[in-house]
Amino acid sequence: MNNDRSQVMNTLARSYQQGFVTPIASDTLAQGLDEAVIRSISAKKQEPEFMLEWRLAAYRRWLGMTEPHWSSVRYPPIDYQAISYYSSPFFGNPGAVALEDVDPALLATYEKLGIPLDERLSLAGVAVDAVFDSVSVATTHQKKLAELGILFCSMSEAIREHGGLVRRYLGSVVPPGDNFFAALNAAVFSDGTFCYIPPGVRCPMELSTYFRINAARTGQFERTLIIADEYSQVRYLEGCSAPQRDRHQLHAAVVELIALEGAEIDYSTVQNWYPGDAEGRGGIYNFVTKRGECRGDGSRISWTQVETGSAITWKYPSVILRGNGSSGRFHSVALTNHHQQADTGTKMIHIGANTRSTILSKGISAGQGHNAYRGLVKVLAGATGARNHTQCDSLLLGGACSAHTYPYIEVKNRSARVEHEATTSRIGEDQLFYCRQRGLGSEEAVSLIVNGFCQEVLRELPMEFSVEARKLLAVSLEGSVG
């Protein structure tokens, strides 16, 4: 790789502080995708036969599918043969590397990102699985969690060590053929996080994954599976970043959540993939399928997301409300500045009786940003007494950006009550002037007003995440005030 060039890019990465490249040797597969590539990924991960078969079946399905273009995002055709599907900073068997043997440059990368992997230095209440390109580098606090029967490990380890659970649940919420990107992910997924919380256990710390893309011209296809057994509780955080590069990179992840009877899962994301530069060059295509299923009665799944990064965001974290009395929640802040595009929202599928869902979406567009909320609320015939409340608010900064709301509502049960509210506002000259008259600079004023606009969502995030999200919003708004 050309190091001079990456250094220049690092210097230019003023606003995007996570835009540095870690100079590290990597075991990277040649660009291109065929069955041999899939066999090679599976072999590198020493997977059992069932997993290889599952991947190959998904690949064959993917070959017959076409890339979806129903959303409002626009981008030039992706050449799937020009992507490398596996890149690892480890040579040989990644599962066998102890933290002591990990390249110090790699550990330094996470420290620079504020996520020390040494348990003695890490945040006391948060366990981290660190994924670097296609592999998990380290997973902290595993022993402490294991004492409670909690399984928290990389997906590769789970496939090797907890094959029974993986076989039972993997693809049970997002089947391999669900959509084009999910099928691609099922065929080539590399690493990701696996969590299992046993019955009645309240996870004593927040579990988290930090995804880092480092290598150029690779895609990251991680897969996360969280299972909360009966009456258990878990809070999960996801963070991500990538170097600043002038070419687009594809990130196509799948996240599946399963909540059994009485279980509760809170899943929070602060998405900070490289958004591209002010002219729209480079940035991550974030095409992600996230879905949870409230499988048991009285279970609850909550998605909270703050989306400030990526050139394009295409994701709809959804909840299937199968259990009676189960509830789903989607709280989202999506910010697009410069040439960023976001088409995001949720699906709430009410199957069980007395199921509840709430949707709160805050979209902010600045520069030439394009921001769309797309949501489906579907109440099936059996979902007697189902309730949904949806609120979508859009905030515009300047005249060149846009915001759209596409709510879809399908109700097949007469007792259901579905409410939808939407507002669009522009940051007013009066509000800006008021703040400036009190001594705030224009950008500080915009940042304060935007923070206020998102307050209801930000306060749902755990403390450290909330602070991080506020900072990110401020940084992402740089240059939005003319």
Added chain:
Amino acid sequence: MNILEIRNLHVSVQRKPILCGVELALQPGEIHAIMGPNGSGKSTLANLLAGREECQVTAGEVFYQGLDLLSLAPEERARAGVFLGFQHPVEIPGVSTARLLKEAFNARQRYRRLPEMDAIAFRDHLGAQAGKLGLPADWLLRPVNVGFSGGEKKRNELLQMLVLEPHLAILDEIDSGLDIDALALVAEGINALRDPGRATLLITHYPRLLDRVAPDRVHVLMGGRIIVSGDMALARELERQGYGWLEEVAT
């Protein structure tokens, strides 16, 4: 040195001349009142001093503590100690008054190269000021002006003034919409900031506030100019007779 000095100021809004040769000087320690009928340019003067972009200066000069005020951005004026109490304060959803004021206070501290106040110290400082205005502490945590009555908004403006301790306070109809008790509190707040280092410009329609703050000078703005100046006797005369008798002078 005067705190504020306005020389032959001409201002247009949307190309329409509003101020046509305003002359005014405030010395340290003074409170001046500006009165005048609706549409005479009082709010334009207040907005111009605060740096509102829609106010176009076509001629004249304004000095604030010897600085060329017109060359400064609105936030620079604020940090240098100019405060505008708005006639119609805006609502800022999701942002508490405490949060806005902490940002504002620390922006001013940085400008003056003074140490910033941390959240806890600032909370105590703010709580003490709010107490003076009879505002409950939880009020500070409510979003700025959201759902406030007219009187509450005005008290919030005054609270901000007390916390930011400006050298020049311009209060645009701070007394409108206030009941008699609130008026007394507002007057107390204005008097509290009366000291030899500061000056206040009060824009009002009613002498009832002036009775409580005893301004040093009363000016009448009509047709874009200050046509007559005097003391409290002028304010009382206006209350009795209205502005009609001054129209000849204005034209």
